[in-house]
Amino acid sequence: MGRLVFLVPLLAAAGLGGAAEAHAFLRSASPRVGAQLAAAPRALRLSFSEPVEAGLSRITVSGPPGFSGAGAVRAAADDPAALVAPLPGAMPTGRYLVQWRVISADSHPTQGRFQFEVRP
Amino acid sequence: MSAPLCPPRPAVAASAASVLALAASLSWSPAHAHALAGDRFFPATLAVEDPGVADELSLPTVSHLEGDERSTEVSGEWSKRLTRSFGVSVGETWSRAAAPGEPARSGFANLETSAKWQALTDARREAVVAFGLSAEWSGTGAAGVGAERHTTFTPTFYFGKGAGDLPASLGWARPFALTGAVGYAVPSRSRAPGEAEDNPRVLQWGLTLQYSLPYLQSQVKDLGLPRPINGLVPIVEASFERPLTGRDRTTTGTVNPGLIWTGRRFQLGAEAMIPVNRASGRRVGAILQLHLYLDDLFPGSLGRPAW
DSSP, X not given: OTGGGGHHHHHHHHHHOSSOOOOOOEEEEESOTTOEESXXXXXXXXXXXSOBOGGGOEXXXXXXXXXXXXXXXXXXXXXXXXXXXXXXXXXXXXXXXXXXXXXXXXXXEEEEEEEEEEOO | OOOTTSOOOOOOHHHHHHHHHHHHHSOOOBOOOSOEETTEEOOOOSSSOOSXXXXXXXXXXXXXXXXXXXXXXXXXXXXXXXXXXXXXXXXXXXXXXXXXXXXXXXXXXXXXXXXXXXXXXXXXXTEEEEEEEEEEOTTXXXXXXXXXXXXXXXXXXXXXXXXXXXXXXXXXXXXXXXXXXXXXXXXXXXXXXXXXXXXXXXXXXXXXXXXXXXXXXXXXXXXXXXXXXXXXXXEXXXXXXXXXXXXXXXXXXXXXXXXXXXXXXXXXXXXXEEESSTTTOSSOEEEEEEEEXXXXXXXXXXXXXXX
C-alpha cells in the first residue's frame, strides 16, 4: 500500500498538467544586472519568468545622494511578466541598488536585488 | 550502498517513463521553484537532504555503485507540506545487487516516512534551519536486499546558508551556498529475532557546496549565459555515515561532484559518486534524479499546504 501512494501525484500530473503558474524569477533586466552605464537610463524594466501582479509588487531603487528614487511601478503594456518603473531624468554617477519583490499570478512571492552603475 | 542522508525513494520503475514524458512536455525555460530564503533558492540535492519543506516529488532517483557487489537503486520520494513550515514525506527504494559468481538479488527496501519542520527562515541572511524525524519501517521490505527487521528512527538537523550577504566587493562569491544535515539513526531494538549481529546506532552527516549560475545572472552580473547553462548549479555533495556502536565502526561515504539544472517546474541532477574508501565502493558510481516542483505544477491543489 505504501508504494501505491506515489501514484497519486503521478496520476494528478498526468490529468492536470498544463497551464500552471510557477514562482516568478527575474529573467532579464534593463539596465542589465551588474551593468556599467555611460548614460543614465530613463526607466527600469524587469522581466520575469511568469506573469506578475503589478499592484502587489514592489520595486525600490536606491542610489547616491541626490537620487530621488524610481517612480510608480506598473505592468509593461507588452508583457504581463514584466514590470516597469520610470527613473528620474537626473541620476548622479555612482552605484544603484534595485530591490524587487513580486507576487506571481498564482500568489507565490519572490524577491531579489541587484546593482548597476552609472559612470561619469 | 545507499547514500546515508538521502531518504529511500519510491521505486515504481514503470512510472519513470511516464514521468520523464511529462517532464519533456514541460517548459525548459530556466528559473526555479521552491525552497526559498530571501533571494536564495536552494535546489533539492541528490545525496544530502535539503533543508526546505516543500511540495515535491523526486522520481526517479537512480544510482549505481560498485563495491564488493554491483548495486543499482531506483528510488523516489513524495513530500507534502501540511503547513507552510511543516511537511511529511514518504519514500521507497528498489534495489538490485549482484556479487561476482552469485545470482542477483532484487526487491524493495523498507518503506521510509519522515516529517520535517522548517524552524527558521532568515531572508536577510539567506539561512534556513530545519529539524526532522524519519523512520524506516520494519517488515516492509525484502530481506534479500538487506531490508532490516527492525524499525530505525533518525532525528536529523538540517541547515542551509547562502552567501548573498557578502559585501558587493565579493559579488562573485555571492552565488555560493552551503547546505548540510546531521542525523543519528537509532534502531528500535538492538537485535531482532533471527538477526546475527547487534544493530548499531549510526551517525549520518552530509554537506553540499553549490554555486548557482541563476543567482549569478539575476543578482550579481548578467553574463548573458545561454540556455540551459543559465539554469545550472554546479555542486559537490559529500555524504557519510559511521556506526557508533557494534564491532564495525568504519566510516563510509561518497563525494559527489555534479550538476543540477533548475527549471520552472522541475530540475534534473547528475553526479558522480566517488567512494571515500574501499568500504564505500571500488569504482566511481553515478546518481541521476528527476525532481518535480509540485507547488509550481499544481499551485492551487496538490502543491499547496493542506492548512
